[in-house]
Amino acid sequence: MADQAQFDPGNVEVGRVSVRRGWCPTAWRPMAAGDGLLLRVRPSMGRITAEQARLIARVAARHGNGAIDLTNRAALQLRGLDEAGWRAALDTLVAAELVDADPARETLPLLVAPDWRDGDDTHRIATALSARLAELPPLPAKFGIALDAGAGCVLGNASADLRVERADTGALMLRADGRPTGVAISAGEEVDLIRALADWFVASGGTAAGRMARHDAALPAWATGGLRPRRSTGALVDDPRSYPLPFGRIDAEALAALTDRDGLTALRLTPWRALLLEGVRAPKSDVGDLRHVDACVGAPACPQASVATRPLATELAPLIAGTLHVSGCDKGCARRTQSDVVLTGRDGRFDLALDARADTMPALRGLTYEQVLAHFKGLPRAA
Structure with missing residues (x-):
């Protein structure tokens, strides 16, 4: 096998850090x-x-x-x-x-709801789609498909572009990310319709947009419906x-x-x-509650980050009641959506924004690590 694996210096060069943006690594293309x-x-x-x-x-x-x-x-x-x-x-x-x-x-991220059971709809669709991945058109690097056909949808906040979900009516539905509603589909036709919507995405210029939610072309009539996904009654993180x-x-x-x-x-x-x-209960974790906190790997592990992220995030976690995102740069890899507090690294310091994403115009610029801590320690502590 080793003689078949071809290292691609055009994308990754040992000893020199690639700063290519918008590209996802795989096992074959580190x-x-x-x-x-x-x-x-x-x-x-x-x-x-x-x-x-x-x-x-x-x-x-x-x-x-x-x-x-x-x-x-x-x-x-x-x-x-x-x-x-x-x-x-x-x-x-x-x-x-x-x-x-x-x-x-x-190359294609296929996200499967982790509560699937052998033979259920999620497992059945994932098995069928995996066997037919070669039929999909060439898609952008970050394009992904979520299969979330359990009793309730648990992947609504996870990154994906096409979603097969359980509708609030109990039916299976196909939804383009960024659209609040989707169309009913019958058991057995899921892969054909995923392929058709992927073909439409490419043919209608979606590759330039990169992601379905950023592609503003009108969906084809057959993919337009009024079904809404059924939400989960409980988060799997509390399992x-x-x-x-x-x-x-x-x-x-x-x-x-x-x-x-x-x-x-x-x-x-x-x-x-x-x-x-x-098969077993999880052991008790010895870390504090960081479920409301997102932080990328930061500097020095990421060449695009100009600040260390996780030490600051850990110190801020007990001080902030809402969601917190500490990002090494404005890409916001750890969290694509808004958070209550976001700190973004820029030139070795932090920009602060509220109810925002990492790439949002900040309310305060150029804060040092110590200034960030002082700012939040002066506010009432989280309950």
């Missing part, structure tokens, strides 16, 4: 970060067995720096690899069927099997230790910075 190469793994159905988890931990420790990130699209990122480590890791992951041997099948990861980070040693629990069969990856354990 991305250069400040701490080395980043290899992304998207397991089938968002599930890894306990043995596969132990293998990932060994690969991360042996060929990278041991850091593993769970992304907001339910993928795992192994960090700190060099070119030789990437090649060895890729061979191992392909052999374990954690990475597809066909690089083209690794007793849910194991939160601070900022989505776990190291190889901790992942291996997590799999040693008696009765654990597999781990489900979620887009909420938490792992869902199969």
Whole structure:
């Protein structure tokens, strides 16, 4: 396998950090970060067995720096690899069927609701779509599909462009992201209609927009409907099997230790910075409640960030009652939507905005780390 893996210096150059924006890494096309190469793994159905988890931990420790990130699209990122480590890791992951041997099948983010059960609609549609991914047209790098056909929709806030969901009427529905309503679909026709809407997206100029929500062309009549997605009655992050990861980070040693629990069969990856354990209750986390906080990896691990993000986010977490986003730059990778408080790195300092995104015009500019803390310590503490 190693002789088949082709390192692409046009996109990633070892020893020189790529600053290309809007490009998503895969296992076959790793991305250069400040701490080395980043290899992304998207397991089938968002599930890894306990043995596969132990293998990932060994690969991360042996060929990278041991850091593993769970992304907001339910993928795992192994960090700190060099070119030789990437090649060895890729061979191992392909052999374990954690990475597809066909690089083209690794390019499209397919997000599956982590509460799926064998044979249910989510599982059925994901299986059918996975078998027909080659029929989809070439789509933008960040384009994704969410399959969320359980009793209630749990992926409404997760990043995706086409969504198969459970409607408030109980029917299956297809919805283009950015539109509040969708159209009813029949069981068995989901893949055909996903393909048709993807074809329309490309043919109508959506590739230039990049994402469905930014594409303002009128949908075809057949894809226009009045159904609204049914919301979940409870968040999976409150499930007793849910194991939160601070900022989505776990190291190889901790992942291996997590799999040693008696009765654990597999781990489900979620887009909420938490792992869902199969067969056992999750152990008590020794970190504070950071569920309302988003922070990217920041400097120095990300070459586009000019500030360290997570130390500040951790200090601010108990001071802020609402949502907090600390972003190393205005890309806002950790959170695409608005947050109550957002701090964005710029030239080594922080810009502050409220009810905003990372790329919003700030209310205050050029704050130091200490000035940010002083500002929020002067406000009433969170309840």
